Amino acid sequence: MPELRKDPxxxxxxxxxxxxxxxxxxxxVEEYKSTGGFCPLCPGNEKTTPNEVLVFGREPGLPPNAAxxxxxxxxxxxxxxxxxxxxxxxxxxxxxxxxxxxAHEVVIESPGHDDRFSFLPHQQxxxxxxxxxxxxxxxxxxxxxxxxxxxxxxGRAAGASLxxxxxxxxxxxxxxxxxxxxxxxxxSYYKYKDRCIFCDIIHQEIQQDVRxxxxxxxxxxxxxxxxxxxxxxxxxxxxxGSSYTEQSEESMNQLVSIFSETMRRLDACIPGVPYNFVLxxxxxxxxxxxxxxxxxxxxxKLTMIAGFEWGSGFYINPIPPEEAARFLKEASI
Amino acid sequence: MPELRKDPxxxxxxxxxxxxxxxxxxxxVEEYKSTGGFCPLCPGNEKTTPNEVLVFGREPGLPPNAAxxxxxxxxxxxxxxxxxxxxxxxxxxxxxxxxxxxAHEVVIESPGHDDRFSFLPHQQxxxxxxxxxxxxxxxxxxxxxxxxxxxxxxGRAAGASLxxxxxxxxxxxxxxxxxxxxxxxxxSYYKYKDRCIFCDIIHQEIQQDVRxxxxxxxxxxxxxxxxxxxxxxxxxxxxxGSSYTEQSEESMNQLVSIFSETMRRLDACIPGVPYNFVLxxxxxxxxxxxxxxxxxxxxxKLTMIAGFEWGSGFYINPIPPEEAARFLKEASI
Numbered sequence: 001m002p003e004l005r006k007d008p009x010x011x012x013x014x015x016x017x018x019x020x021x022x023x024x025x026x027x028x029v030e031e032y033k034s035t036g037g038f039c040p041l042c043p044g045n046e047k048t049t050p051n052e053v054l055v056f057g058r059e060p061g062l063p064p065n066a067a068x069x070x071x072x073x074x075x076x077x078x079x080x081x082x083x084x085x086x087x088x089x090x091x092x093x094x095x096x097x098x099x100x101x102x103a104h105e106v107v108i109e110s111p112g113h114d115d116r117f118s119f120l121p122h123q124q125x126x127x128x129x130x131x132x133x134x135x136x137x138x139x140x141x142x143x144x145x146x147x148x149x150x151x152x153x154x155g156r157a158a159g160a161s162l163x164x165x166x167x168x169x170x171x172x173x174x175x176x177x178x179x180x181x182x183x184x185x186x187x188s189y190y191k192y193k194d195r196c197i198f199c200d201i202i203h204q205e206i207q208q209d210v211r212x213x214x215x216x217x218x219x220x221x222x223x224x225x226x227x228x229x230x231x232x233x234x235x236x237x238x239x240x241g242s243s244y245t246e247q248s249e250e251s252m253n254q255l256v257s258i259f260s261e262t263m264r265r266l267d268a269c270i271p272g273v274p275y276n277f278v279l280x281x282x283x284x285x286x287x288x289x290x291x292x293x294x295x296x297x298x299x300x301k302l303t304m305i306a307g308f309e310w311g312s313g314f315y316i317n318p319i320p321p322e323e324a325a326r327f328l329k330e331a332s333i
Numbered sequence: 334m335p336e337l338r339k340d341p342x343x344x345x346x347x348x349x350x351x352x353x354x355x356x357x358x359x360x361x362v363e364e365y366k367s368t369g370g371f372c373p374l375c376p377g378n379e380k381t382t383p384n385e386v387l388v389f390g391r392e393p394g395l396p397p398n399a400a401x402x403x404x405x406x407x408x409x410x411x412x413x414x415x416x417x418x419x420x421x422x423x424x425x426x427x428x429x430x431x432x433x434x435x436a437h438e439v440v441i442e443s444p445g446h447d448d449r450f451s452f453l454p455h456q457q458x459x460x461x462x463x464x465x466x467x468x469x470x471x472x473x474x475x476x477x478x479x480x481x482x483x484x485x486x487x488g489r490a491a492g493a494s495l496x497x498x499x500x501x502x503x504x505x506x507x508x509x510x511x512x513x514x515x516x517x518x519x520x521s522y523y524k525y526k527d528r529c530i531f532c533d534i535i536h537q538e539i540q541q542d543v544r545x546x547x548x549x550x551x552x553x554x555x556x557x558x559x560x561x562x563x564x565x566x567x568x569x570x571x572x573x574g575s576s577y578t579e580q581s582e583e584s585m586n587q588l589v590s591i592f593s594e595t596m597r598r599l600d601a602c603i604p605g606v607p608y609n610f611v612l613x614x615x616x617x618x619x620x621x622x623x624x625x626x627x628x629x630x631x632x633x634k635l636t637m638i639a640g641f642e643w644g645s646g647f648y649i650n651p652i653p654p655e656e657a658a659r660f661l662k663e664a665s666i
Binding site for chain 2: 003005006007008009010011012013014015016017018080092093094095149151152153158159160168170172176177178179181182185186189197198200201204208224225226227228276277278279280297299304305306307308310311312313314315316317318319320321
């Protein structure tokens, strides 16, 4: 059973995932999980993953977990958190812990092992973003979960352990610190101004036009004013909304267009760059929030987290976002 | 001029260090700074660094910046922040920025290019920890600075760009977020209990004896209850004190002994492991704090920061600290 533990000084939670435990010397070399050329996410190898919880495009007449599909969502075989059990919160002197209850799922984005998210056709990308929505809505029915974190790691340097195109969902029994910080920061601005800070940012960015990368009717991509990494980008809906799952079909359609364009611009600037992206949306079963605004954050993996960053929570970024935006805007795609 | 920028939602600061700027494609391969076999920190190459601000063990009769020394502290040739100028805080619509004023210094720990911090003789290590104290006290006289971050990056994976043994100091014009969070967390415990949380942790850890790595009369090394990385360790003084620079000579002597033992234990478990360490101490010119307790945090670089960590602020750790402590305690050194 994995365990959640809270740092008593900072209130920061960590997951002790013993299921993944190793001997000290096993850490010396970090590598792609050696699968000897075998890919557990490829068509034909469906039996090597846990049973699918969602599938799109399975050919008519075929049973679950057979080959012949466009997208599958399966539980992670090596989950950071596990779905069975109770939280059993407990103390140990001044420390707090609970069982590592949660869900950890893998979105297999395409049957093609060598396909790349950034270059998938529109309909296939629609499948991915629909899968995010469907899985969030389904996991929200489990009252033990407070948040679903949706993210993608692309490339080994960005933490991907498998090459096959995939993204991930983790359902969490607590609100993670980054989410509460963002909610609190946005709320404190709202209390002061009576406006959503993200709406104000979008307004200012469109007016200034120095950090805009691209836009369409529904969305805008920008490099944030204080980016943690070179070429960090945010994709935000122009119209206020706090929940990813509440958007219309046309909105999702336009999200896919701008996401695809954004990623192709990034790839044109820095071919094959490893990256992470994370969906920021309201907590599960929350009412719509006036002060919060859902969005995606894309973080290319180009700099290191070293002593200074660990100690300060500061990031050092060698590329001003205005320069990154110009490179991205001018990239030919 | 580098620039400090604040994320308006999270209050997180970042440093835009244009002096280090590159074209997008320069990011594709991260490598040790190519010095063509030439090391700017080695004896004989003193003229390739800015003038030293502190030196220990220079042979009598030799001028500053000559060869023949045991330890030198020099300004960083590629500083994240620069020392000349004023902060000139200003706004840009809803954003805040200021000039990147600060100091960035390199502690050249030994003349020996291939020496390793973890295996330096006692007296040489004393020099390093004395240099930290002397430089903090000196930088504290500059009223523009609120904090001095002392840290070490060892190994390329932990962010070191030079091989020659060295650590770094960065004087900052603001209190970094991690420092304020730690101070606030400790203060809120103090208000509730009227005791220092670190003192309570030390007391509980010595009693439980499941996360202790080693101790001497003045210090204890433990694996924290909620570690961010496998084999994370904290070194804390047993007696309460909020300021690194206020400790006695005998305390520093014992700090060097336990630090050396701690690092040799780590190396015995995972030979050559890259790591960061960071000094946590009170803000500059602060009165002694009843609620805060200075210490070092050592973070081996064994896991990745990926989408989940970026999005949640959570860390996934595959080794329980009790197991890491056992490995470290039993290591033969």
